[in-house]
Amino acid sequence: xxxxxxxxxxxxxxxxxxxxxxxxxxxxxxxxxxxxxxxxxxxxxxxxxxxxxxxxxxxxxxxxxxxxxxxxxxxxxxxxxxxxxxxxxxxxxxxxxxxxxxxxxxxxxxxxxxxxxxxxxxxxxxxxxxxxxxxxxxxxxxxxxxxxxxxxxxxxxxxxxxxxxxxxxxxxxxxxxxxxxxxxxxxxxxxxxxxxxxxxxxxxxxxxxxxxxxxxxxxxxxxxxxxxxxxxxxxxxxxxxxxxxxxxxxxxxxxxxxxxxxxxxxxxxxxxxxxxxxxxxxxxxxxxxxxxxxxxxxxxxxxxxxxxxxxxxxxxxxxxxxxxxxxxxxxxxxxxxxxxxxxxxxxxxxxxxxxxxxxxxxxxxxxxxxxxxxxxxxxxxx
Amino acid sequence: xxxxxxxxxxxxxxxxxxxxxxxxxxxxxxxxxxxxxxxxxxxxxxxxxxxxxxxxxxxxxxxxxxxxxxxxxxxxxxxxxxxxxxxxxxxxxxxxxxxxxxxxxxxxxxxxxxxxxxxxxxxxxxxxxxxxxxxxxxxxxxxxxxxxxxxxxxxxxxxxxxxxxxxxxxxxxxxxxxxxxxxxxxxxxxxxxxxxxxxx
Numbered sequence: 409x410x411x412x413x414x415x416x417x418x419x420x421x422x423x424x425x426x427x428x429x430x431x432x433x434x435x436x437x438x439x440x441x442x443x444x445x446x447x448x449x450x451x452x453x454x455x456x457x458x459x460x461x462x463x464x465x466x467x468x469x470x471x472x473x474x475x476x477x478x479x480x481x482x483x484x485x486x487x488x489x490x491x492x493x494x495x496x497x498x499x500x501x502x503x504x505x506x507x508x509x510x511x512x513x514x515x516x517x518x519x520x521x522x523x524x525x526x527x528x529x530x531x532x533x534x535x536x537x538x539x540x541x542x543x544x545x546x547x548x549x550x551x552x553x554x555x556x557x558x559x560x561x562x563x564x565x566x567x568x569x570x571x572x573x574x575x576x577x578x579x580x581x582x583x584x585x586x587x588x589x590x591x592x593x594x595x596x597x598x599x600x601x602x603x604x605x606x607x608x609x610x611x612x613x614x615x616x617x618x619x620x621x622x623x624x625x626x627x628x629x630x631x632x633x634x635x636x637x638x639x640x641x642x643x644x645x646x647x648x649x650x651x652x653x654x655x656x657x658x659x660x661x662x663x664x665x666x667x668x669x670x671x672x673x674x675x676x677x678x679x680x681x682x683x684x685x686x687x688x689x690x691x692x693x694x695x696x697x698x699x700x701x702x703x704x705x706x707x708x709x710x711x712x713x714x715x716x717x718x719x720x721x722x723x724x725x726x727x728x729x730x731x732x733x734x735x736x737x738x739x740x741x742x743x744x745x746x747x748x749x750x751x752x753x754x755x756x757x758x759x760x761x762x763x764x765x766x767x768x769x770x771x772x773x774x775x776x777x778x779x780x781x782x783x784x785x786x787x788x789x790x
Numbered sequence: 791x792x793x794x795x796x797x798x799x800x801x802x803x804x805x806x807x808x809x810x811x812x813x814x815x816x817x818x819x820x821x822x823x824x825x826x827x828x829x830x831x832x833x834x835x836x837x838x839x840x841x842x843x844x845x846x847x848x849x850x851x852x853x854x855x856x857x858x859x860x861x862x863x864x865x866x867x868x869x870x871x872x873x874x875x876x877x878x879x880x881x882x883x884x885x886x887x888x889x890x891x892x893x894x895x896x897x898x899x900x901x902x903x904x905x906x907x908x909x910x911x912x913x914x915x916x917x918x919x920x921x922x923x924x925x926x927x928x929x930x931x932x933x934x935x936x937x938x939x940x941x942x943x944x945x946x947x948x949x950x951x952x953x954x955x956x957x958x959x960x961x962x963x964x965x966x967x968x969x970x971x972x973x974x975x976x977x978x979x980x981x982x983x984x985x986x987x988x989x990x
Contacts, residue, residue, distance in 0.1 A: 415904075415907065415908075415918055415923050416904035416907070416908065416918075417904070417955060417956065418924050418952065418955065418956045419918070419920060419923035419924055419956070420923060420925075421919075421922065421923045423916070431846055431847075431867060432843075432844065432846040432863075432864055433844055434843065434844070455900065458893050458896035458897050458900065459879065459882075459896040459899065459900065460900055461868070461869040461875075461900070461903055462869070462903050462904055462906075462907040463868075463869050463907070464868060464869055465868070480839075480844065482839065483837050496864075497836075498838060498843050498863070498864065499832075499835045499836040499837060499838030500835050500838045500840060500841055500842065500843070504832070504835070504836065504838075505831060505832055505835065506829040506830060506831055506832070507825070507828075507829065507830045507831075507832050508828070508829070509836070513862070514843060514862050514863050514864060515862055515864050515865070516862060516865070517852055517853070517854035517855065517858055517861050517862045517865045518853065518854065518855055518883075519855050519857075519887055520855055520857040520858055520887060521887050524864075524866075530853075530866070530868075530869070530879075531896070533865060533866045534865065534866030534867065534868050534869065535866035535868060536866070536868040546864045547838070547843070547864065549837045549838060549839065550835075550836050550837045550838050576825055579823045579824070579825045579826055580825070585804065585815070585818055586797075586800060586804075588800075604817075606807070606811045606813065606814050606815075607813050607814065607815070607816050607817045608815075608817045608818060608823070609804075609814070609815045609817075609818035611800040611802070611804075611807070612800055612801070612802075618942060618943055618944045618945070619941075619943060620941060620942060631810065631811045636942050637944075638942040638943070638944050639942060651798060652792055652798035653792045653793075654792040654797070654798055668944045668945045668948075669944060671947055671948060674945075674948055675948055675951070678948075679948065679951050679955060681897055711887065711893055712890070712893050712894075713890075734825065736836060737824050737825060738824050738825070740824065741817075741822065741823075741824045745813065745816070748813065749812060749813075750812050750813030750816065751813075765925075766925075767922060767923050767924065767925030767927075768925040768927055768928040768931070768932070769925070769928075770925055771924060771925030771926060771927075771928045771929075772925070772928045772932050775928075775929075775934070775937070775949065775952075776937065776943070776945065777928060777929070777932045777933060777934055777937040778928075778932035778933050778937055779937070
C-alpha cells in the first residue's frame with residue numbers, strides 16, 4: 409500500500425509499505441478514505457516528540473471503510489463507513505471505565521503518562537497512523553463508530569480530533585454564563601474552542617494569534633473578537649486593559665509546544681529540543697486571566713520539562729485543567745451540534761492534499777503558506 | 791470594576807448573544823457537557839465485551855516503560871528497534887518516565903536512527919532526497935513569498951533556521967566525508983612516494 413513515512417525532522421515522503429495485518433482478535437483493518445494533518449503532527453514532523461522512528465506513518469484523524477475484521481469483532485462489519493477517534497482505547501481499564509479514553513492503560517506499553525494514539529510516535533504506543541491507504545484499528549468494537557448517513561466526510565474526519573478537542577477544551581474551562589474567555593491560538597482546535605465557549609454561555613470570546621488569515625476565520629467561524637499579538641507590545645497587558653484590569657475568567661491554550669511570541673522559548677524547544685515545548689501561550693494564559701480563574705490546556709506538549717511560570721499560577725490561585733480529549737465521549741452531543749448547524753467543522757478545511765504530495769502538504773502546513781488552516785490527506789485508493 | 795465588588799459589565803446581553811450566535815448557551819447547563827464531571831462510570835464499556843482483553847502475541851521483546859506492571863495487552867508493532875538506535879532506545883526504557891535520562895536517550899536514539907536510515911538509503915534505489923522530502927516545492931506552487939511578505943507573522947524570525955536544521959547536518963557530513971577522503975588520498979600518496987624512496 410502507499411503510505412506517508414517520516415524520514416527525519418522536516419522530511420517525509422510517500423512510499424510503498426506492507427498493508428497492516430490483524431494482530432489481535434479485536435483488530436480491524438480500515439481502508440482510509442480521508443485523513444487529516446493535525447497541528448500536533450507538526451511536533452512529530454519537527455522532530456520534537458521523543459521516540460519518533462524513521463519509517464513511522466503519522467495520522468490520527470481518520471475515516472474509512474472497514475476492510476477486514478478480527479475473529480472477536482462484533483460491532484462492525486466489512487464495508488461499514490467508520491470514523492475513528494484519535495485515541496486507541498480498550499473500554500474497560502480503570503480509566504476507560506470512567507470515560508477517560510485518552511488515558512487508557514491497556515494500549516501503550518511505552519509510557520504510562522499518555523494513552524495510545526494512531527501515528528504519534530512510540531511514546532504513544534508505536535502504532536502506525538492513517539495517512540496511508542490502510543490502517544490497523546485496535547479494539548474495533550470500542551473505538552470507531554459508523555458515520556451517520558447525514559454526515560459529510562469532511563465533518564466526520566474533523567470530529568475525530570480537532571472538533572472534539574476544541575469542544576472538550578471549552579468544557580475544561582468550566583465556563584459559566586457571562587464569562588470572558590480568551591483562546592490562545594486560532595488553529596482548528598482554537599477556533600472550535602472559541603465557538604464552543606459561546607455554546608456554554610460565554611459573555612465575551614477573544615481569540616489571539618499572529619496569523620491574520622486565521623484571525624479572520626476566528627471572526628467568521630467563531631464570532632470572536634480577535635487580537636494579533638504582534639500588533640501589541642504586550643498582549644498580557646492588553647488583556648488586562650480590555651477586561652477593565654480584572655483579567656479573563658477563563659483561558660484556553662490551543663497552541664502547545666511550538667508557540668511563537670518569544671524567540672528564545674521557541675528556539676530552545678522547537679529547534680534545539682531542550683524543552684518539552686515552548687510555553688509562551690500557556691504563560692500568557694496564566695498572566696492574562698484574573699486571580700482564581702481557570703485555564704484549560706489543549707495544546708500538546710512533549711514529555712520533557714518546559715519553562716512554565718508556575719509561581720504566577722500558584723499565587724493567583726488558578727485552576728489548571730488538562731487532558732487529551734476522550735473523543736468518543738464527545739460524539740453524541742457533538743453530532744447534535746453539527747446536525748443543528750451550531751458547529752460546521754468542514755468550514756475549517758482549506759487544503760486537500762493527495763497522499764502522493766504529502767511532503768508538500770506538510771511544508772504548506774508547517775510554514776503556514778497559502779492561508780492554510782486545515783489540510784486533509786486524500787489517499788490514492790480513496 | 792476590579793477594585794469594587796462588581797464584575798465589569800459585558801457589551802452584549804444574553805438575548806443579544808443568543809440572537810447573534812447560533813447555539814449560544816445550549817450547553818450552559820453542565821449536565822449537557824459530556825465530560826462533566828470528569829469521572830463518569832461507563833456502564834456499557836463503550837462496546838467492549840471483556841473485562842480484561844485478550845493478549846496480543848508478543849513476537850519480539852517489546853520495549854516498555856518500567857512504570858507499567860506488565861506488557862499492555864495491545865501494543866503497536868511498527869518499526870521495532872534495530873541497529874545502534876535500537877540499542878539506545880532499549881537502554882532508555884530502563885529508566886522510568888520520571889527520569890530525564892529516559893527522554894534524552896530517546897531523543898538521541900531518534901537522531902542516530904535518522905542517520906542510520908539516511909546512510910542505508912544511499913545503498914538503495916530510493917535514497918533520501920532532502921529537496922523532495924522537505925516539500926519545499928510548495929514554496930513556488932503555494933505562494934511562499936505572498937504568504938510571508940506584508941504579514942504580521944512572528945514565526946518568520948526563526949523560519950530562517952529551518953534550512954540550517956535540515957541542510958546543516960548534510961553539509962557537515964559532506965564536509966567530513968570530503969576531509970576524510972582527502973586524508974586517505976594523501977596518506978596513500980605519501981605511502982606511494984615512500985615506496986620509491988631509495989634504500990640505504
